[in-house]
Amino acid sequence: MTLTFYTNPMSRGRIARWMLEEVGAPYETVVLDYASSMKGAAYLAVNPMGKVPAIVHDGRVVTEGAAICAYLAEAFPEAGLAPTADERADYYRWLFYAAGPVEAAVTNRSLGVVPTDDQQRMVGYGSFDTMLDTLEAAVSAHPFIAGDRFTAADVYVGSQVMWGQMFGSMPKRDAFLAYGARLAEREAYTRAAAIDDALIAKPA
Template structure:
């Protein structure tokens, strides 16, 4: 059993964790799961009963949920410098959980073309799409990164924003576009994109199971 195993599909949020793994630089084994078969099989159900990807197994311990995986990897491999000191993590935690909370909810509701009406917004953790993006413009307006340098929080936040821009879900303000461009201008990001692109092409080219 590999010390670090990554469970993913190249056409999933696993792309975020792939980028994080390339930033970390530790060796890892990848298991590509098929949505219709292996993702729902008993072997992966034992890893994640939710039958969702991505997930990692490191030294026998399983971690799921994108933000949790990225935060875990930043701590497990401190030499990569992807988390600030324990005494300086206020912004780091705020932004990484903003990404997995309000922004993720906005992403999901945007995908089904639903934005809570004004009288229902207090029932949702993000309030509304407009509120989330107005807040992000303020939160990112005077900084290059979440902390004084690129971190796992930037990786998660820029990935979520980048997905939404790529899929045409948002145009993005100049502030957000510049932030995503700055965060993704990294060798590890380019390596991860190439790996997942090639994996997706291999899946497409593979003969269908009889």
């Protein structure tokens, strides 16, 4: 088994790093820089988008943070991060909600894009406030996004929520802060953050 992880410590690669640490399987890290190697021919052969993260598991490429979380949960079932039958509906619903409406709404808002009332019918998230209210209700319903236990969906949804609180792209609502605090207690989260923070601090 070979597992290679392509990332930059100041990117969404931190989501995949957290998931890899939760899984506990050995992996090789390839750190790319935005100016050259991320757009170089070697990496474009892995991900033609020239974006991170990406993983290559036994020759198979997976990109996109949510897909990487779901894939690793299934590829390493012993970690217990894939959903049970009872968790499956909420697991997939909120995993893809975070990757779709949440990501789009936060990105558009950061770019100063505010859909008009008519345009809200076209965009998947409707309005930023509707997206937030829906997300708040989701993280308030149970201790974790799919129920009473932590799953791979929490890695992705939780990253969106925690970054939103950290960088001010989401308002600091009590439900978001409480959810993020629960996730920050994960040993794998702390371990992954330490690895990426050390890479950031490392002299070029």
